[in-house]
Amino acid sequence: xxxxxxxxxxxxxxxxxxxxxxxxxxxxxxxxxDQLPYPVSLLFRIDPLAALADxxxxxxxxxxxxxxxxxxxxxxxLFGRFFCGWVCPLGATLDGLGKLVGRGRRAYAPGWxxxxxxxxxxxxxxxFFGVQLLGLFDPLAIFLRSLTLAVYPAYxxxxxxxxxxxxxxxxxxxxxxxxxAYPVFRDHLMAFYPPIFALSFFTLLIFVxxxxxxxxxxxxxxxxxxxxxxxxxxxxxxxxxxxxxxQLCSDCxxxxxxxxxxxxxxxxxxxxxxxxxMDCTGFCPDERVHFAIRxxxxxxxxxxxxxxxxxxxxxxxxxxxxxxxxxxxTHEQNPYLLRPPGAVPEEEFLQRCVRCAECMKxxxxxxxxxxxxxxxxxxxxxxxxxxxxxxxxxxxxxCGQVCPxxxxxxxxxxxxxxxxxxxxxxxxxxxxxxxxxxxxxxxxEHCPTGxxxxxxxxxxxxxxxxxxxxxxPRIVDRLCIGCGICETRCPVEGASAVRIINEGExxxxxxxxxxxxxx
Amino acid sequence: xxxxxxxxAFIRQSLRTALAVAATGGLPAIDLLALPAHAAAQPPLxxxxxxxxxILVRETIGALGGMNRFVHQGDxxxxxxxxxxxxxxxxxANTHPDVVASLVNLCLExxxxxxxxxxxxxxxxxxCYTRSGIRAAVEKIASERVSLEYVDPRAYQELAIHxxxxxxxxxxxxxxxxxxxxxxxxxxxxxxxxGLTLGMKNLMGVLGGNRGRLxxxxxxxxxxxxxxxxxxxxxxxxxxxxxxxxPQGGRIEDVRNxxxxxxxxxxxxxxxxxxxxxxxxPEDIPTIVAAARRGLGVMDLKRxxxx
Numbered sequence: 001x002x003x004x005x006x007x008x009x010x011x012x013x014x015x016x017x018x019x020x021x022x023x024x025x026x027x028x029x030x031x032x033x034d035q036l037p038y039p040v041s042l043l044f045r046i047d048p049l050a051a052l053a054d055x056x057x058x059x060x061x062x063x064x065x066x067x068x069x070x071x072x073x074x075x076x077x078l079f080g081r082f083f084c085g086w087v088c089p090l091g092a093t094l095d096g097l098g099k100l101v102g103r104g105r106r107a108y109a110p111g112w113x114x115x116x117x118x119x120x121x122x123x124x125x126x127x128f129f130g131v132q133l134l135g136l137f138d139p140l141a142i143f144l145r146s147l148t149l150a151v152y153p154a155y156x157x158x159x160x161x162x163x164x165x166x167x168x169x170x171x172x173x174x175x176x177x178x179x180x181a182y183p184v185f186r187d188h189l190m191a192f193y194p195p196i197f198a199l200s201f202f203t204l205l206i207f208v209x210x211x212x213x214x215x216x217x218x219x220x221x222x223x224x225x226x227x228x229x230x231x232x233x234x235x236x237x238x239x240x241x242x243x244x245x246x247q248l249c250s251d252c253x254x255x256x257x258x259x260x261x262x263x264x265x266x267x268x269x270x271x272x273x274x275x276x277x278m279d280c281t282g283f284c285p286d287e288r289v290h291f292a293i294r295x296x297x298x299x300x301x302x303x304x305x306x307x308x309x310x311x312x313x314x315x316x317x318x319x320x321x322x323x324x325x326x327x328x329x330t331h332e333q334n335p336y337l338l339r340p341p342g343a344v345p346e347e348e349f350l351q352r353c354v355r356c357a358e359c360m361k362x363x364x365x366x367x368x369x370x371x372x373x374x375x376x377x378x379x380x381x382x383x384x385x386x387x388x389x390x391x392x393x394x395x396x397x398x399c400g401q402v403c404p405x406x407x408x409x410x411x412x413x414x415x416x417x418x419x420x421x422x423x424x425x426x427x428x429x430x431x432x433x434x435x436x437x438x439x440x441x442x443x444x445e446h447c448p449t450g451x452x453x454x455x456x457x458x459x460x461x462x463x464x465x466x467x468x469x470x471x472x473p474r475i476v477d478r479l480c481i482g483c484g485i486c487e488t489r490c491p492v493e494g495a496s497a498v499r500i501i502n503e504g505e506x507x508x509x510x511x512x513x514x515x516x517x518x519x
Numbered sequence: 520x521x522x523x524x525x526x527x528a529f530i531r532q533s534l535r536t537a538l539a540v541a542a543t544g545g546l547p548a549i550d551l552l553a554l555p556a557h558a559a560a561q562p563p564l565x566x567x568x569x570x571x572x573x574i575l576v577r578e579t580i581g582a583l584g585g586m587n588r589f590v591h592q593g594d595x596x597x598x599x600x601x602x603x604x605x606x607x608x609x610x611x612a613n614t615h616p617d618v619v620a621s622l623v624n625l626c627l628e629x630x631x632x633x634x635x636x637x638x639x640x641x642x643x644x645x646x647c648y649t650r651s652g653i654r655a656a657v658e659k660i661a662s663e664r665v666s667l668e669y670v671d672p673r674a675y676q677e678l679a680i681h682x683x684x685x686x687x688x689x690x691x692x693x694x695x696x697x698x699x700x701x702x703x704x705x706x707x708x709x710x711x712x713x714g715l716t717l718g719m720k721n722l723m724g725v726l727g728g729n730r731g732r733l734x735x736x737x738x739x740x741x742x743x744x745x746x747x748x749x750x751x752x753x754x755x756x757x758x759x760x761x762x763x764x765x766p767q768g769g770r771i772e773d774v775r776n777x778x779x780x781x782x783x784x785x786x787x788x789x790x791x792x793x794x795x796x797x798x799x800x801p802e803d804i805p806t807i808v809a810a811a812r813r814g815l816g817v818m819d820l821k822r823x824x825x826x
Contacts, residue, residue, distance in 0.1 A: 032649055167673050192645060364643050393643055395605050395650070432735065441712040442731040446641060448605075450769030456711045471711065489641075491731025 006278035006291070010085060014092040021089045025147060028361045028402060029191065034413070036401050041358045043089070044404035046072050049138045049228050050354045054405045056127045057351040062406050073235055078293075080239035081232045084222055085275035090139040090210075091222055097211055104217040110262060112224040113273060117305055118313040120230035125317025127351070131324050131378055135355035137227045142210065145381060148357040149370060150204035153195040159185060160194055196389065197360065199370045199381070218260045222275065233272035237303065241276075242294045243269045249288065258283050272303055323377075330376035335501040337375055338385035338482065340368055341392060341419040342400040342409040345507050346375075352407035355381035359399035359408055366390030367484060368399065383408075385421055387484025387500050392421060394448035394483060417449075422482030422500040424454070424475045430497035433470045437463035443486035443498050444473050453479035454486060477504070561824040562785030562817050564792055568778050572758060576621035579754070579780040582826045585629075589752045589784070592630035594699035597637070598622055599750075600653060601706050601721050604767045605642035608652045611759035611774040612767050614706045616656035618756045618780070622702060623657065623665055635694060637668045638724040641767075644669050668694075675727035682813075683743040685736050690727030691748060703750035703786065707757045707793045709765035709773075713737045714804045715797060716766045717790040718753040719745050738805035742813050745786065753789040755781040757796055787816025788823050795820070 021043050028040040044050045051069035055061050072083055084091050123134050135141045163185070166178040197203075213220035222229050246269045248255055255264035263274035280289045331337045331346045340359055343349050360368040360383055367390040368383040375382050383399075385392060394417060400410035411419060424443075432440040444454040456471035463470075475498075482500045490496040565582035569575035580586050590596055600614035608615060619636065626634045636657060640647040648654045648667060657667040675690040695701060705721030712734055713720055719741045723730055725748060733740040757779040761768045768774065777796050783789040787810045791801035801807045801818040811818035 030643070030645055032645060164673060364646070393605065393646065395646065396643075438735045439712060439737070440731070440734050442734055444711050445734075445766060448642075448767060448769065450764065452764050489731055491729055491734070 004282040007282045010276070010278050013086040014095065017087045018089050018092045018096075021143075025144070025152075025361070026189070028358060030362070030364045030396070030398060034395070034397065036362075036398065040362070041356070041402045041404045042068075043140050043144060044354065044356050044358065045069060046087075047138065047140045047228070047354075047404070048073050048231055049134045049140075050356070050405050052124065052231070053127060053132050053134050053352060053354050056132070057405070058348055059406070065404055065406070073232075076232045076235040076239070078239060079241040080236040080271050080274055080276055081229065082241075082276050083232055084226075084229055085277045088139060088222075088228075090143040091219065091275070093143065094211065094214055094219055094221065098214045098218055101211055102215050104215050104220070108217040108220065108224065113262070114305055114309060115224050116226050116230035117233070117303065118309055119225065120227040120234075121310055121313040122317040122320070123227055125314045126320040127317075129318060129321045130347075130351060131321050132351045132353075133320075133378060134227065135353065136380065137225070138354060138356075139221070139226050139228050141354050141356045142207065144361075145355060145357040145370075146203055146207035148195075148361040149197045150200045150207060152191065152361075153197060153200055154204070156191050156194050159190060193366065196366060197369060198386070198389075199372060202372075203370070203381075219275065223261050223273065233303070236271045236274070239271045240293050240295060241291055242271070243274070243280075244290050244292065245288060252285065254283060254285065255280055255289075327376065330374075330379065331502060334374055335503065336499070338387070338422050338484075338500055338502055339505070339507065340383055340385060340399045340408050341397075341416050341421055341481075342411040343507050344407060344409065345509055349407050349507075350375070350378055350382065352405045353382045354405055354407075356404065357381070357383075358402040358404065359383050362398045362402050363390070364396050364398060365393045365488075367392045385482075385484060385500070387487035388496055389488075391485035391488040392483040394485075418481065418506075420481050420504055420506040421484070421502075422505055423477060423503045424480050424482060424484075424486050424498050424500055426473060426475060427495075427497050427499060430492055430495065431473065432492065432497070433461070433472045435497075437461055437468055437470060439470055440491065441471065441473070442489050442491050446485045446489045448483060448485060449479050449481065451479055452476070453481070473498075560817075561822060562783055562788045563826045564781070564783040564785070564788050564823040565826050566779060566781050566792060569780075570778055572615060572617035573621045573624075575758070575778070575780050576618055576625065576754075579782045580622075580625055583752075583782055583784070586625040587629050589702070590626050590629040590631050590700050593632045594630070595633045595635070595697075596626045596631045596700045596702060597635050597695050597698035598626070598702045598704060599695065599721065599724055600636065600638060600704040600756075601716075601724065602638040602644075602647050602651050602653055603641045603724065605646040605650050606768060607650055609759070609771060609774065610768045611706065611708065611761040612765075612769070613647070613651035613653065614704050614756045615758050616652035618704060618754070618758065619653050620656040620660060622704060622754065623660055623662075626702070627660075627662060627664060631700075632664065634662075634665045635668055635698070636666070637670050637692075637694070639670045639692070639726070640724075678747055680743050680747055682746065684739040685733075686740065686743050689744065689747075692725040692727065695725035695748060700751045701749065703753045705753070705755055706760070707755050707796060708761040708768070709763050709797070711765075713741070713806050714799065715790075715794055717755060717793050717804075717806075718750065718786045719790055719806050719810060720766075722748055722750065738809035741806050742809040742815065745810060745815055746813065750786050752782065752784055753786045755789050755793040757781060757793060760796060762797065783823075785816040785823075787811050787818050791818040791820060792823070 024040045027038050046068040048069045051066045166175045210221050248266050261273045261275045263270040367385050369386040370381045371379045371384045397416050400408045428434040432438040447454040453476050454473050460467045461470050484500045486498045487496040565579045567579040600619045602613050604612040606612035623634050674693045676693045677690050679688050703718050705718045708716045710716040757777050759776050763773040781789050781792050790807050794801050794804050807818050
């Protein structure tokens with residue numbers, strides 16, 4: 001292979017992987033079959049950080065879902081950080097958008113390279129002690145989360161406005177053209193329901209910030225901050241795929257200024273830093289650079305980590321634990337903290353969830369929304385059921401199907417239909433029959449359990465000085481699963497007159513005999 | 520069923536005492552007869568029973584004089600079944616797919632240029648269209664003139680309701696308004712507030728806006744809406760009916776199988792007859808009474824022309 005064709009191969013691989021992940025992203029939606037036909041959360045099944053979160057969470061490791069992540073680690077041991085250069089969709093995005101936002105030329109202070117290792121060590125230590133925040137910095141989670149919560153909604157919004165405009169206004173030629181394109185977009189390239197998410201703007205800001213870091217230095221994020229890059233870098237340290245020449249050549253210093261990851265030094269080739277972008281095979285004026293599998297090597301430039309730094313990072317990770325834990329237990333403080341059906345108990349949930357947003361993408365009824373502080377200081381971006389925005393569809397099991405780390409267990413439909421997300425509670429100061437003497441049944445009508453969990457009881461009520469017979473909704477606790485459709489559909493404007501609280505949720509561990517605390 | 524019995528008892532009592540009549544907003548049959556009906560004096564009503572649905576549909580519509588009486592060459596026809604719920608056929612929450620498909624076929628035979636089928640569902644539309652079996656039944660017809668469509672959220676239009684008692688305007692789905700013919704195909708079901716959900720209630724599927732607000736005074740609200748949107752033919756699917764836990768159902772115990780189809784150009788007449796399948800008198804159902812009083816149709820079974 002001609003040396004510069006490696007660059008093309010890398011670019012093709014990046015484009016292909018990005019295309020595959022985007023395609024899987026578009027398939028993360030109900031399309032007429034109850035069981036998703038594609039492994040849509042593949043991105044996280046190959047994610048070693050997701051595997052680490054799963055590994056350190058209580059319970060057995062999810063081999064079945066996460067074995068591809070171990071394959072990635074194994075391949076990294078052999079080939080180095082190929083993942084960063086050839087596969088990672090965030091890396092590809094940064095490479096692709098770098099020119100657009102303007103690219104920093106100079107290498108930023110090399111000391112920053114260590115930050116990603118320290119970040120990994122701190123996060124890993126905290127995870128080991130039960131506070132898992134890997135997902136906040138996992139590049140794959142950042143990528144998919146930004147796509148789900150911000151980019152895709154914005155894209156849908158924009159397209160919808162364009163189609164709306166041409167729907168409402170007749171522009172010669174253009175209107176017919178746009179209208180004929182609409183069905184294709186609607187059925188294949190857009191969301192069925194325009195996605196709406198809390199935290200969209202916040203999520204977008206962070207994504208944009210990471211892209212803007214390109215202005216400081218090409219792949220600033222990957223080289224300096226990415227904890228996944230750090231983990232792969234650790235594995236790549238003794239990779240067998242090696243570069244010749246290993247050091248900077250004495251007659252030419254091009255690599256020193258042109259290598260995007262600053263991996264070529266006078267002391268040797270830093271396999272932990274090399275992203276295998278293969279650019280050096282192209283820009284080397286004498287075409288001296290080659291990569292080949294070779295055991296052993298002359299001279300190892302170390303990782304350049306300082307013991308003091310490692311210890312500080314570990315201490316930081318450990319100190320995170322009490323800082324997070326000394327607050328009140330959030331899901332007892334916040335009765336409206338509702339998790340998707342099949343979610344494991346809250347503490348384990350926070351340890352497993354990598355905030356990848358797959359469940360929020362797939363949720364058929366917009367029920368799942370990212371948390372800001374509702375689930376406590378470490379609950380950022382974890383999925384909440386927010387019934388006033390959307391409800392949990394009775395016959396749907398999609399969120400459990402896409403969760404890569406077992407934070408949401410995949411439930412069979414009959415089990416899911418019995419899974420208690422929470423309990424509906426009627427607010428009698430808002431509910432129309434109770435508060436205003438007006439007849440209403442919308443909650444009862446929509447209640448999906450075969451034997452309805454909301455019943456109407458007829459009583460007489462004194463309204464405006466006269467007796468009126470009215471039907472009053474009442475919740476049957478033993479039947480309610482907290483799907484939230486009553487709260488979504490409640491016709492009262494503003495706050496719903498029926499709200500779901502997390503009382504009695506299935507995932508809470510409690511002695512069998514106390515399953516119903518009120519007997 | 521207990522609530523139904525209570526309601527009947529309540530209504531009987533209210534008929535006996537004029538005071539209760541006034542307090543409950545007026546349900547009596549007395550002044551009803553005094554009102555001039557704008558609808559046909561003796562609307563035809565076809566009722567047929569049978570297990571083979573395509574034959575049943577053909578016979579019932581045939582008794583009214585055939586689909587040619589309602590659909591003409593080149594018409595754009597909207598068929599509005601109930602596809603409101605994510606439930607399978609045997610749960611009797613949605614119109615039977617074979618009823619829908621048979622009606623589509625009759626429309627095509629009558630020369631319809633286009634047959635459009637839609638409903639603004641309560642559960643996720645994609646799930647409802649699939650699980651109701653209606654998607655499969657319509658696709659099997661495989662005609663370019665037939666389309667099962669999701670409602671287009673952009674196509675609602677606010678219309679004034681002249682003489683509306685509860686609302687003076689509401690958003691209606693334009694394709695339903697603009698169609699040459701509208702065939703209303705409800706399934707007969709139990710419903711907690713309106714007593715039963717039949718043809719009038721099924722028209723809610725072409726309404727936009729916050730439909731929950733209609734329930735505050737459902738009888739008058741539905742009558743307001745039905746005064747704007749006119750169905751040329753109402754076919755009540757009572758092949759299976761839901762007698763409790765409606766309108767969504769979900770328990771096979773609540774389903775009965777009268778294997779009956781009721782059709783009439785008069786929506787009130789069709790609803791009134793359908794009520795009898797549940798052992799109600801038409802005057803037990805406030806929506807039917809309200810519509811008849813406003814002259815939208817005939818609810819007196821004796822004044823219908825059984826064909």
